[in-house]
Amino acid sequence: MMKLKRQNVRTLSLIVCTFTYLLVGAAIFDALESENEVKRRDHLLSEENMLRSRYNITDEDFNFLRRNVERTVSYYAGIQWKFSGAFYFALTVVTAIGYGHSTPQTTGGKIFCMFYALAGIPLCLVMFQSVGERLNIFITYALKQIRKCFKLHNQEVSETHVILVTTQLSSLVLSMGALMFSYYEGWRYLESFYYCFITLTTIGFGDYVALQKGEALQQDVKYVIFSIVFILFGLTVISAEMNLLVLRFLTMNTEDERRDELEAA
């Protein structure tokens, strides 16, 4: 049991890699952002002081005002919990994107949200992997047909071909999505691309969130549908890629373990 099996070596290497990756990442983020943070903070605080002294706001009132503004952000962005907004929220829960642009405020809402995520996230994960795998099968089939059309001698479609197509497809989804969101939200293209990327990796910072302007959630049906379809289709394409690139690594240890057992028997 205690001798270093391949599975243990692999796990240890992965832990070392991840920690190194985190330390290097932290150093780079520190280098990129720290200086700007201090400058930006000083600038914002001097703006704050200017306004406070112009109106002579007391400390107590200003703290009260700050808390008030922090809490009204989502309300200034429009009604969040009428059906379409609640649907958008539910989608960010089950996909684990979790922008946090609006979060349950009632105790009942918080408790329901936990139960909802508990069943919803696994369901959603299995659904996306299932559809992604179907998409891969469809791409394989389509590539074969194309090769037949062009009467190519070698009609075999390798996994590498399918990976190339899904990679192309996800780049296309990202860049087209970025174009559309930049049009609808008035973001610069890079910001919009960053929003799409952070959404489809399910990080979902919430620094940029679609449908949070001009009551879009309640008024602009076309844009609501586009945003939801973007998330659903985008995650399908990413899942198709993960199905080919990552899934085999997730089961590696388990498969090695099974082989060891068979060999031992």
Add this chain to the structure above:
Amino acid sequence: MMKLKRQNVRTLSLIVCTFTYLLVGAAIFDALESENEVKRRDHLLSEENMLRSRYNITDEDFNFLRRNVERTVSYYAGIQWKFSGAFYFALTVVTAIGYGHSTPQTTGGKIFCMFYALAGIPLCLVMFQSVGERLNIFITYALKQIRKCFKLHNQEVSETHVILVTTQLSSLVLSMGALMFSYYEGWRYLESFYYCFITLTTIGFGDYVALQKGEALQQDVKYVIFSIVFILFGLTVISAEMNLLVLRFLTMNTEDERRDELEAA
């Protein structure tokens, strides 16, 4: 190709399930939160009006102040990008938690963040699955030893036993974590539990974020280490559970496809 294979039926059922789940969820969230939203908004806006009229703040200045407050939130929570803060941020990127308590503000930071997530999320996913699988093997081994100790006749340890233990373990991590964070952050126990749950499901709304009070990120080394270990250990336990409960469903279509091919050959 077009006849309804088992894989297609499964995928279709999953799509129908997910959409139903989203619609039902949206309806419940609407019912739970909509009324409170209107009340809370009216209350906050009347507070805002009271303060504005007390100081007679112009529309232009108030909008300026609002934008200023929104941007200073993370700075009031302490220095975010010095090494320990940058490490905490990097961890929320590679785990895809993405609280968004602090996000890259420079163009360089945003671009690096995307590349960082691109490699980091798969690495982290594979690492957690690998460690989670090792944890399951260890639990199986420990259960066997316990049965030996008690000289039980049947020394077989089934998967169900291991699932029960990891479920117990994850409940323990959640409830102990909730206790600690409620102590450190002064949250009510339910809020603290909600924070732990939303973190370990990697939703990461960011409505509650640890280490955002009293310069904790830079000053309270013990608490920083506890928070990071909580995320790492918590996600390992969840991964161990996912390894047993969900992973097999992710590969179901692919395995059926392989079987079909073998049968066809």
